[in-house]
Each structure stands twice: as C-alpha cells, then as structure tokens.
Amino acid sequence: MKKLRIGIIGCGTIGSALARAVERRFSKHAHLAYIAELDRPKADRLIHSLKAKPLLLSIAQLVKRSDFIIEAASAKISGGIAHSALKRNKEILVMSVGGLLASFSSLERILKCTKGTLYIPSGAVAGIDAVLASREGKIRSATLITRKPPAGLRGAPFFKTSKIKLERVRKETLIFEGNVIQAVKAFPKNVNVSALLALAGIGPRKTKVRLYTSPKYTKNSHEIIVEGDCGVVHTRTDNMPSKENPKTSALAIRSAEALLTKVFSRFKVGT
Numbered sequence: 001m002k003k004l005r006i007g008i009i010g011c012g013t014i015g016s017a018l019a020r021a022v023e024r025r026f027s028k029h030a031h032l033a034y035i036a037e038l039d040r041p042k043a044d045r046l047i048h049s050l051k052a053k054p055l056l057l058s059i060a061q062l063v064k065r066s067d068f069i070i071e072a073a074s075a076k077i078s079g080g081i082a083h084s085a086l087k088r089n090k091e092i093l094v095m096s097v098g099g100l101l102a103s104f105s106s107l108e109r110i111l112k113c114t115k116g117t118l119y120i121p122s123g124a125v126a127g128i129d130a131v132l133a134s135r136e137g138k139i140r141s142a143t144l145i146t147r148k149p150p151a152g153l154r155g156a157p158f159f160k161t162s163k164i165k166l167e168r169v170r171k172e173t174l175i176f177e178g179n180v181i182q183a184v185k186a187f188p189k190n191v192n193v194s195a196l197l198a199l200a201g202i203g204p205r206k207t208k209v210r211l212y213t214s215p216k217y218t219k220n221s222h223e224i225i226v227e228g229d230c231g232v233v234h235t236r237t238d239n240m241p242s243k244e245n246p247k248t249s250a251l252a253i254r255s256a257e258a259l260l261t262k263v264f265s266r267f268k269v270g271t
C-alpha cells in the first residue's frame with residue numbers, strides 16, 4: 001500500500017513531537033513529507049533532526065500536496081486550514097480546536113460532502129469517550145473546570161482588559177467564568193479542551209467554563225462534569241505541563257499520538 005504523505009503545520013512543542021512520532025512509530029503507513037512553519041530556524045532544526053528531511057512549504061502548498069495534514073500551529077488559522085483541507089477531500093487532524101468554533105456551521109456543511117475526515121484528539125482531558133456516549137441520549141448540562149498555573153495563562157487576550165494581574169495572584173482565584181465561545185476568545189491558547197468538550201457534547205453556547213489559577217498549582221488540571229440521561233460523567237485529569245511550552249500539557253501530545261495509532265490500526269478501542 002502507498003504510504004500516506006503527512007504534512008505538519010506548526011513545528012513547536014506538539015508539531016515536532018508528532019513529527020518524531022511519525023518517523024519513529026508510523027513509518028510503515030506514513031511518511032513525513034512536508035512541514036509549514038513561520039519560524040525558519042526552528043523548521044531547519046527539525047528538518048535537520050529527522051531522517052525524512054521533509055520539505056518546508058507554504059500552508060497552501062502543504063495542504064495541496066499532503067494526504068494527511070496535522071495542524072499544530074494556532075487557533076487563528078486552524079479553521080481556515082480545516083476548510084481548505086476538507087474541500088480538497090484530505091484527512092486532517094486539528095490541535096487548535098478553539099479555532100474551529102467561529103466557522104463551525106460552514107465546516108459542518110463541508111463535512112456533509114467531503115471524502116476527507118476531520119480528526120480532533122481528546123487532548124489533555126479524560127472523559128470525551130463518555131461524553132460522546134452520553135450525547136447519544138440527552139445531555140442536560142456540561143461544565144469544564146480548568147486549573148492552570150499563572151505561567152500557563154500568561155499573554156492571553158483576557159488580561160488586556162481584565163483588572164486581574166497574574167503576577168499579583170497569591171492564592172487560588174477564579175479568573176474566568178462563561179461559556180466556551182467567550183472562553184476561546186479570552187484564552188485562545190489555553191482552553192482548547194473547552195472547545196473539544198463543546199464539540200463532543202452540547203455545543204459552545206451551552207457548555208460552561210470556569211478557569212482558576214494559583215501560584216501553588218504545579219499541574220494543568222481539567223475537570224469535566226456532564227449530566228444527562230445516562231447519569232453524571234465526572235472526570236479529573238492532572239497534567240504535567242510540557243517542558244517546552246507550559247501552556248501545553250504532555251498528555252495532549254500523547255493523545256494526538258494515540259489518535260494516529262487508532263487511524264493506522266485495525267484495532268480501535270473506545271468510543
């Protein structure tokens with residue numbers, strides 16, 4: 001069988017880990033053919049470290065030439081990339097999930113006629129399997145409670161207008177409460193998990209988010225509470241922040257690797 005040509009957009013913490021995983025673990029099925037990255041030296045370092053020597057392309061060229069695209073760049077561009085990949089009947093895995101929400105209704109229209117597939121890994125949270133199963137019945141409410149150390153929130157647009165100053169936070173503080181649409185605008189790099197929960201469950205308007213921070217936190221923690229016909233799904237995941245990027249949990253990288261394993265495997269466990 002012909003190997004899939006993989007293209008990775010964004011070669012930061014997640015993208016470079018997945019590039020190495022494709023080379024190490026999925027070489028029977030796939031070949032890392034292309035990358036797209038704004039930071040040229042970073043791209044060169046990654047290419048140098050890989051046997052595959054992927055070509056550095058523009059995003060448009062990468063989407064055109066790849067069979068399977070991995071987006072690990074930014075919520076600002078993930079929606080547009082998903083649209084163009086699916087219009088070209090490509091397979092695409094999206095990490096910047098929050099970026100899909102703004103144009104999700106047009107994405108749903110494309111999904112009805114594409115021969116491609118949109119994959120969204122479970123990321124840094126446990127329980128998406130049970131939320132999907134609950135949705136087959138009725139879900140009455142869905143809430144995400146996220147706890148992140150200040151370093152994992154720094155730079156978020158929320159702080160441009162908020163009176164809360166992260167460096168002055170001394171104890172556990174509720175810094176944000178709202179729905180997922182508001183959360184992804186305020187924290188586009190920090191609450192992809194909320195967008196994921198919304199897409200798996202009852203949508204971004206009805207899914208609630210509470211975000212806490214404290215200098216005492218050492219982990220990125222996510223609690224899901226979903227109530228419906230099947231009962232209550234209540235999970236908590238305490239994640240080690242990745243060494244390279246404290247906004248990103250190590251489990252999010254593993255979750256994308258696990259999804260790729262599932263894509264290439266004849267043995268698929270879990271909903």
Ligand SMILES: NC(=O)c1ccc[n+]([C@@H]2O[C@H](COP(=O)([O-])OP(=O)(O)OC[C@H]3O[C@@H](n4cnc5c(N)ncnc54)[C@H](O)[C@@H]3O)[C@@H](O)[C@H]2O)c1
Pocket residue numbers: 009010011012013014015036037038039042059072073074075077094095096097121122123124188189190192193245247248249252
């Ligand atoms: N789904 C999840 O559970 C989850 C978890 C963590 C992070 N994320 C998201 O995944 C994405 C990647 O995370 P990361 O930790 O690897 O981030 P990172 O900052 O380490 O890497 C992102 C890389 O993308 C590049 N980039 C940004 N915009 C680009 C563009 N327009 N074209 C080409 N390259 C571009 C940057 O230069 C950088 O090298 C982020 O959007 C992040 O919010 C999702």
